[in-house]
Amino acid sequence: MKVKVTIxxxxxxxxxxxxAVRHALGALGFDGINGVRQGKLIELDLAAGTTRADVTAMCEKLLANTVIESYAIEM
Amino acid sequence: MKVKVTIxxxxxxxxxxxxAVRHALGALGFDGINGVRQGKLIELDLAAGTTRADVTAMCEKLLANTVIESYAIEM
Structure with a gap:
């Protein structure tokens, strides 16, 4: 079962x-870049039967630093 | 205009x-982790009128290392 977590x-x-990406794009001549945010995408291949609660626990305990990061689970 | 690029x-x-994430999840007691792939998610806030071709150029020139990475554009 494939699950995507975006952080x-x-x-x-x-x-x-x-x-840094925004500046670099500007330096390469791309105009109209108002903002850039970079995050992580983690693709998990999990055993069938893994619940959303399990994935939430993985995010809370390891994948995301919930003080400064938010996460979204797609399964 | 918000555009998402996943790499x-x-x-x-x-x-x-x-x-490393897979091993860490195992060490935390999560079972059934068959595989983990970690990528990047870049959210661009672009001027209206920016075309998909522009974003493709950004990916090819800066955002992705196309030798080892693939990218997908969502706009």
């Missing part, structure tokens, strides 16, 4: 990686 | 970050 920095948390 | 390592390319 992004919460709004208001500074994203230096995204800012 | 994953191509199949067959070793993903040590994903492997």
């Amino acid at each position: 992004m920095l919460k709004d208001g948390v500074l994203d230096p990686q995204g800012e | 994953m390592l191509k199949d067959g390319v070793l993903d040590p970050q994903g492997e």
Whole structure:
């Protein structure tokens, strides 16, 4: 069973990686870049029968730093 | 205009970050983790009128290393 977890920095948390990408795109001549946020996408291949609660526990315990990051589960 | 770009390592390319996550989940007591792949999610806030071709150019020139990574654009 494939499950996708997306992890992004919460709004208001500074994203230096995204800012670096924004500057680099500008330096390459791309205009109209108003903002860039960079996050993580984790694809899990799980045994059948794994519940959303299990995946939530994985996010809370390991995958996301919930102080500064939010996560979304797609399964 | 919000555009999402997901960048994953191509199949067959070793993903040590994903492997580390898999081991860590196992160590935390989560069973049935058959595989983990970790990629990037980049959210771009672009000026209206930016075309898919523009975003493709951004991916090819900067965002993705197309030798080992594949990208998908959602706009």
